[in-house]
Amino acid sequence: MMNSSASPEPRASMRAWQRTRSDPVSTNSWRSCMTRSTDNQDWDALRAGVIGLGAHSARKSYYPELQQRLAELERFRALLDGSNDAIMLLRLPEGTVLDANRAAHELLGGELVGNELPETANPDFVHELLKGLSVDGGIRLEAEFGSPSAPYEIDAHTLAMRDGEFAVVVARDITDRRRAEESQRAHQRRLEAEVASRTEELRRSNEELVKATRAKDQFLASMSHELRTPLNSVIGFSDVMLRGLAGDVNEEQHRQLVMVNNAGKHLLALINQVLDLAKVESGEANVTIERFNACALLADVAELVRPQASERHLQLNVVCDPGSSEIESDRQRVMQILLNLAGNAVKFTPAGHVDLRLVCEAEDVVFRVIDTGPGVQPHEHIDIWQPFRQGTLEGAIKPSGTGLGLPISRELATLLGGSLTLEESSPSGSTFALRLPHACPRSAG
Numbered sequence: 001m002m003n004s005s006a007s008p009e010p011r012a013s014m015r016a017w018q019r020t021r022s023d024p025v026s027t028n029s030w031r032s033c034m035t036r037s038t039d040n041q042d043w044d045a046l047r048a049g050v051i052g053l054g055a056h057s058a059r060k061s062y063y064p065e066l067q068q069r070l071a072e073l074e075r076f077r078a079l080l081d082g083s084n085d086a087i088m089l090l091r092l093p094e095g096t097v098l099d100a101n102r103a104a105h106e107l108l109g110g111e112l113v114g115n116e117l118p119e120t121a122n123p124d125f126v127h128e129l130l131k132g133l134s135v136d137g138g139i140r141l142e143a144e145f146g147s148p149s150a151p152y153e154i155d156a157h158t159l160a161m162r163d164g165e166f167a168v169v170v171a172r173d174i175t176d177r178r179r180a181e182e183s184q185r186a187h188q189r190r191l192e193a194e195v196a197s198r199t200e201e202l203r204r205s206n207e208e209l210v211k212a213t214r215a216k217d218q219f220l221a222s223m224s225h226e227l228r229t230p231l232n233s234v235i236g237f238s239d240v241m242l243r244g245l246a247g248d249v250n251e252e253q254h255r256q257l258v259m260v261n262n263a264g265k266h267l268l269a270l271i272n273q274v275l276d277l278a279k280v281e282s283g284e285a286n287v288t289i290e291r292f293n294a295c296a297l298l299a300d301v302a303e304l305v306r307p308q309a310s311e312r313h314l315q316l317n318v319v320c321d322p323g324s325s326e327i328e329s330d331r332q333r334v335m336q337i338l339l340n341l342a343g344n345a346v347k348f349t350p351a352g353h354v355d356l357r358l359v360c361e362a363e364d365v366v367f368r369v370i371d372t373g374p375g376v377q378p379h380e381h382i383d384i385w386q387p388f389r390q391g392t393l394e395g396a397i398k399p400s401g402t403g404l405g406l407p408i409s410r411e412l413a414t415l416l417g418g419s420l421t422l423e424e425s426s427p428s429g430s431t432f433a434l435r436l437p438h439a440c441p442r443s444a445g
Helices: 027-037 043-056 063-081 102-108 123-136 175-242 251-282 294-311 331-347 405-415
Strands: 086-091 096-100 138-145 150-161 164-173 290-293 315-320 326-329 353-361 364-371 419-426 429-436
Touching (some): 096 102, 150 175, 251 405, 290 294, 294 315, 294 331, 294 353, 294 364, 331 405, 331 429, 405 419, 405 429
Antiparallel strands (some): 086 164, 150 164, 353 364, 364 429, 419 429
16 A cells, blocks of 8 residues: 555656756756757647646746747747748758748748758759858859749858758849849940940041141141231331331321231231141140240340330339349240230239249249239139130220230140249239249259
């Protein structure tokens, strides 16, 4: 007869779950127990077992932890099934599917878990996938899946665990990417075709411009003699008559001869400027480098513009640095530039003075023409360097001239290896600077 006071012996199935003082169960060992217990059970069976354990176990200390672990596993499963990418866990080397999310089941169909990939996917693809995993430990490739077929990018890599080698395979639908790439390629082809068309148009336009430039150069070359010869005759004979060498002329005749002479000289100057601009732009302008006295050159320029300055009651000043007297450059070209700058300064200055200055800065010689006129308007700082564009005097009649002096002078300054700039402009005057590099002599020693 059994002793009623003896407690019944616990069932053997329960002892495996109990935690004793002599053999404490760690969290890791409990997780292993959980993993082993789910090998051949579904989630409902596992939950029922856990609930049963919680209801009948003498010690329920692990029940909350089981609930927590189950919640974590369920969240992880929800995360996998919520992904649009097909995700599978394979056992290597045979490629058996151990787990797959919802997207993988929808993509490949059928029973995936427990089957090898060759039974559910294209054999060629599976062979290439397993080969890449076994050789390189990872692979990325593209394949067609589904019905109708769609392009997928497959990214797989191996995982080494205690109970074997596994692989995680992720397949992503790249249909939208393929469409975007094709759209980009089509757009690029259209752009290339448009660029080729525009390039051909530019080539034809360039050929036409070259032909037009050649025709212009030929015209100017042929007409320069034809225009200059009669103009020189008009100017020469009018000078003879004005000096009375051909007989006396009355006052009215003298006035008209002066008009003819001035008009001829103006037209000749215009022709010379147009020819100079054409030569500079075509690269046919030549320079002759020589050593000359820059202060003497500046004095000659002042003497040439002094009559016009006197007519406008302007004071003309020349300031020359003795250390910059001897320079090397094209004397004729430098004088042409300075005459244009000084002439403009006199023409655009209603009152005050015009200064012609020469200084040496480092190894550069700098000619400055300074006036007390109204200055260049801010919106004209760029326009004045364009051919046939002139500065304006506010409230005054447009001054005479062709608008070629500054463009030609700037091109000549560049031809001489220097620069011509508008250094300063304000309502109280303007400063133009001609800078010629390496023109000043080096100091001895």
